Amino acid sequence: MRILEVTDLVKTFKAKRRFLKRSPEVICALNGLSFNLDEGETLGLVGESGCGKSTLARCLLKLYPVDSGHIVYRGRDITRLNPSQMKPLRCEMQMIFQDPSASLNPRMKIGNALMEPLVVHNIVPKDQRRDRVTELLNLVGLHADAMGKYPHEFSGGQRQRIGIARALTVNPRLIVADEAVSALDISIQAQIINLMTDLKARFNLSMIFIAHDLKVVEHIADRILVMYLGKIMEVIHSDEIKNARHPYTKCLLSAVPVPDPRAASHRQILKGEIPSPANLPAGCVFHTRCPIARRECAQHVPGLREIKGGHQVACGLV
């Protein structure tokens, strides 16, 4: 069953009006995205900074209003719901943030921070709340003592565990993890990824996992969605990633440092930098940096087309 269906999602931001400039700059963060997520699936989202990954995450959870397009959650269109209509659905969709020290209130004890969602949504009777929090802490590998401590008393990895526990308090179905492991050291990162994979299987969660590290995503996700300047470049099964067709995906793959000193020689280095989303290139958004671009790429926009079973590419040349 589909848990999420997204069609033609567009989100723009208006920059501040500049002195002597007629119209404010319009930054096009999401430029007509369509994809869907099955129940129990993990969808990985990769792309360079500024490609709209986080904007997409926030739009999906309706933390930002969208300009146009539709988000259908379990058969129900949630695009135009108001905050009070959204509230019961918030239990079902939760987010894990990148920086656990910034997303936890420094003046709130962990116990209270984890209990707050239970209070707000009133889903667990008052006398059972402490037990529920203890259970959650154990679930993420922390001791119940943690309840009486403040966020600064924990290391980065432990704080991220707390962030995960908080997302799980309300028994969600969908988790959006926005760069949840990017700020962690490599040995801790592996622990957290193992924990997330465990919990996901245990509670049959569906997950959108955002990261800029293709290797991490390849490991945790079933399907990978590659984004560039607010558009989908390629959707591919993670076991198939080696057969990626889009030139951008290939460049991303070859830019990832491989922990093997002998494998490092053939690198395709992407020239230049990501163009400003306030001034998108005409035609294919990637043509300005594409190693195989031709003249027609600057003229018409390639649509996302299916190559074989679930593998979609937005490039006319491959």
Added chain:
Amino acid sequence: MDQSILEIKNLSTFFPFKGDRIYPADNVSLNLSRGKITALVGESGSGKTVTALSILRLIQRPGTIEGGEILFHTSDGGTVDILSLSKQQVTKIRGNKIAMIFQEPMSSLNPVLTVGDQMMEVLILHQRIDRRKAWQRAVEMLARVEISSPEARMGSYPHELSGGMCQRVMIAMGLSCQPDLLIADEPTTALDVTIQAQILTMIRQLVAESGLSVLLITHDLGIVAGYADQVAVMYAGQIVEAASTLDLFDRPRHPYTRGLLNSIPGAQQKSAKYLNPHKAENTTRADTMQKLMPKRVEKTFQGFKSIPGAVPDLSNLPAGCRFAARCERVVPQCTREAVRFACDQQHQYRCINPC
């Protein structure tokens, strides 16, 4: 044997902490070869940056360099011990013979001066040349780090440039006095992978062309594999393993290094041979995972071999080996006495029971 450019011998740097002293760099000895890229790897808090800052005597009070030697072999054949120089003498070396670039290019450039002014300042100060020559030289340097239209960029302010461009400017500035050694402290950590590949490849080229030596500080073993000639691994203030890149990746001797290698996503298949002693544990884990997971997922997930626990607190270090509490090869002797360096030809490691 390679000619070395910098020899760090028993460097100890401490910070006072609650009436006691903590040592982020504890008896660090490290050799940097001329014309090579030496990587210093470790997790955050392992003492990489403190070691680098100590080389340039940039440790701020109350931090103090307690002892040791940092022998710098200049290109004209002389040798100086940086730690015994006066302040003025160090200033002459800093930025001139040894340059440093930092992790956050945006915050290490002065936001109220143009790129050109900042670049020229270094040249005028160290090379004693006039403004016109400094301008020309700065433009040359910007062109060398592949910045497009360098003349126009000289008038830009840092906020007008992207992160990757700022880092290029930092590198250009660092290299403008033709230093013998460049210390790059996590130069690409804040940048995207695509930009990271551009910058590191460029550093690699500069090394090949000009015989520059580089100390590359990073936490990413992928970067080490791709760009470094030699590696030193740091853990809780100590160097635990040092070898050539090929040796270290082919045969990591210290269990911490091996653990780090196994923690890298995508490295599992390759380093599977190091996992053998724990194969049994892994299969049971995989079995339970299979029962729990729907079919589609089970195919892709292999599980990471992560290092349990976390880096020890520097103010409360265990006796003996600092990695013992997290180590899978621990023997009783490990926790009893401090572990010395063992040496196996060019491959050094601090372990009693190496892999």
